[in-house]
Amino acid sequence: MPAAQILLVLLLVVATSHALPDLARLRDFSWLKVWVSRWPRDASGAHLPVVLLPLLLVVACLLIQAALAHVMFGLPAFAFGAIVLFYCWGPRDLEADIDAVLKAPDSDRRHAAAQALRPDPAATALPLESAPLVEATFLSALSRRFGVLFWFVVLGPAGALGYRVVQLLARHPAFVAEVDAGRRGLLERTALVLDWAPSHLVALTLALVSEFDAVVRTWRDYHAAHGQGYFTLDLGFLGALARAGVDADVIAGDGYATDVSDPLVELADARRVLRRILVAWIAVIALFVLAGWTR
Numbered sequence: 001m002p003a004a005q006i007l008l009v010l011l012l013v014v015a016t017s018h019a020l021p022d023l024a025r026l027r028d029f030s031w032l033k034v035w036v037s038r039w040p041r042d043a044s045g046a047h048l049p050v051v052l053l054p055l056l057l058v059v060a061c062l063l064i065q066a067a068l069a070h071v072m073f074g075l076p077a078f079a080f081g082a083i084v085l086f087y088c089w090g091p092r093d094l095e096a097d098i099d100a101v102l103k104a105p106d107s108d109r110r111h112a113a114a115q116a117l118r119p120d121p122a123a124t125a126l127p128l129e130s131a132p133l134v135e136a137t138f139l140s141a142l143s144r145r146f147g148v149l150f151w152f153v154v155l156g157p158a159g160a161l162g163y164r165v166v167q168l169l170a171r172h173p174a175f176v177a178e179v180d181a182g183r184r185g186l187l188e189r190t191a192l193v194l195d196w197a198p199s200h201l202v203a204l205t206l207a208l209v210s211e212f213d214a215v216v217r218t219w220r221d222y223h224a225a226h227g228q229g230y231f232t233l234d235l236g237f238l239g240a241l242a243r244a245g246v247d248a249d250v251i252a253g254d255g256y257a258t259d260v261s262d263p264l265v266e267l268a269d270a271r272r273v274l275r276r277i278l279v280a281w282i283a284v285i286a287l288f289v290l291a292g293w294t295r
Contacts, residue, residue: 211248
């Protein structure tokens with residue numbers, strides 16, 4: 001898709017998600033569970049490579065994009081892109097989930113609300129502590145926003161749909177149960193591969209919009225401690241960088257308090273930092289649009 005269309009679609013989806021949160025109910029992937037349950041099996045009864053399912057969906061989506069690209073000045077392609085990006089965004093609204101934790105009237109309901117911030121719904125309960133909350137919020141932002149947006153920019157609607165389907169098949173309990181154990185490892189590796197580039201871009205943007213030195217130092221120390229280098233599928237660095245950036249922001253007084261041990265203070269600052277990252281990504285896309293207009 002042209003950069004101008006990408007920018008307009010993104011702004012429309014972000015505004016719609018914020019103004020009409022009830023529309024999130026339309027992000028229903030129950031059809032995918034039916035498809036997975038009916039996916040062909042080999043002679044042993046195991047599913048044929050389920051990773052072929054998102055690949056087929058991506059190819060079908062690419063064909064639709066190509067068919068719509070030159071129809072009615074690209075308006076159908078624009079509408080198709082907006083619908084697909086909105087459908088793949090989330091599916092839960094991150095801002096609403098953060099608000100539910102910050103505005104909960106007591107600790108029990110605050111702890112219950114915090115569970116919605118887990119990037120993996122099947123993971124163990126999330127403690128109401130600063131470090132786990134910040135890390136979970138950033139990882140959720142990666143899967144709900146930035147991963148979808150990155151692949152939408154790269155491949156258009158097909159990229160967003162492919163990313164979301166792989167994430168669901170690899171990590172959501174409702175779909176994992178439908179996939180035999182032998183195929184889950186392949187899906188998880190595929191999900192990590194799709195997360196690799198957007199997670200590093202989020203980390204780079206985090207360094208630019210928060211405390212640069214703290215983030216870069218933590219990034220370097222993390223990889224030095226693990227001895228794996230930067231080109232691995234270990235994405236644990238993002239949680240470490242998120243904690244470093246948010247801690248530095250809080251200590252610097254970027255908010256109403258400076259207590260890094262207060263989970264609500266840290267969570268509120270994490271939301272501010274994630275907003276800055278999203279704005280920075282939108283600004284970069286806007287620069288590409290302006291560059292295209294000035295040529």
